[in-house]
Amino acid sequence: MPRVKKFNEEETLNKAMCLFWRNGFHATSMQDLVNYLGINRASIYDTYGGKKELFDKAFAHYRTTSRTQLKAFLESQESVKNGFKKLFENGISEAVCDTERKGCFVINVTTELVPNDEEMLNVIQENKVFMECTFHDFLQTGVDSGEISATKNLKNLASILHTFYNGMKVVSKTDPNEEELLTSVDTVLTLLD
Template sequence: MPKVKMFDKNIVLNKAIQLFWLKGYFNTSMQDLVDYLEINRASIYDTYGNKRELFLLAFKNYINSNNKSLVEFLEKENSTKLGLLNLLQLPIEASFCENGNKGCFAVNTATEMLPKDDEIRDILRDNRLELESIFYSHLKRGFDNGELSSDKDIQELASFLYTLLNGILVIAKVNPDKRYLINILKTGLTVLD
């Protein structure tokens, strides 16, 4: 009779995301995973593979979930400019929440694992392209409804917004001053005027 898994694979995967996000890849041991996920080592290997395979699965799951949430958030916003302001304020607010300033999992992974890890670089490159596409779609809506000037290069703006978002995520860890970060954000978004 085959063994029946006594845990929910998605719940455990989400817990793995939280652990890797908090500690990083290299600072997370298999024993950390066993303790935090509350499943035995054999179950981790059997279900997810080795530590690297679990990390990649967790990281890709985080990116997919994050990007889906971003699309859903922007689709609910009537104003392009206000929608972007509201969206880009979220990571600033998150920097001051109860969970502390753990930053963005993608940015943390980039700073920890690049430039030596080609697979991570490819995942992050694809994520950049997807985020720029999401920003592009939102900006195009503003262009089409007349909120943005027709002299704007939407692709350049989408790339800029990706850079602005990542810059804010990094600076929030270095200088967690809410007013400073909001001022950077508002100044950056003047490119939409």
């Protein structure tokens, strides 16, 4: 008779995501996972595979959750300019309140594993495409409503805003100066005028 799992797989995956996000892939040992998740090694292997498989699933979980939240947030905004402003302000607020200074999990993975991990490079590139397309589509709603000039190069703007968003998250890990970051947001958003 198969053993019944005594833990919630979704909750455990979420906890693993938090641990990998905070410590990184290489600095998280299998024993760290056992201790932090509160389940034994065999359960981790049986349910998720090894450390790499668990990491991949946790990272995919982060990206899926983040994408869903981003799309829902942007769809709820009445103004594209104000929507981007709120998005960036929320990112700054999260960074300032994050005492662990975890930053963005995607950026952390990029700096830790790319370019040595070809598979992860592909995942990161796909994530960049998703983000830029999402920003582009949101900008297009601004053009459609007349809020943003139809003469703007939306592809370039989406790329710049994505680069800024990532850069802001990196800078906030080392110097979460809220006033300076908010000033940068106001400056970059003049591109939409």
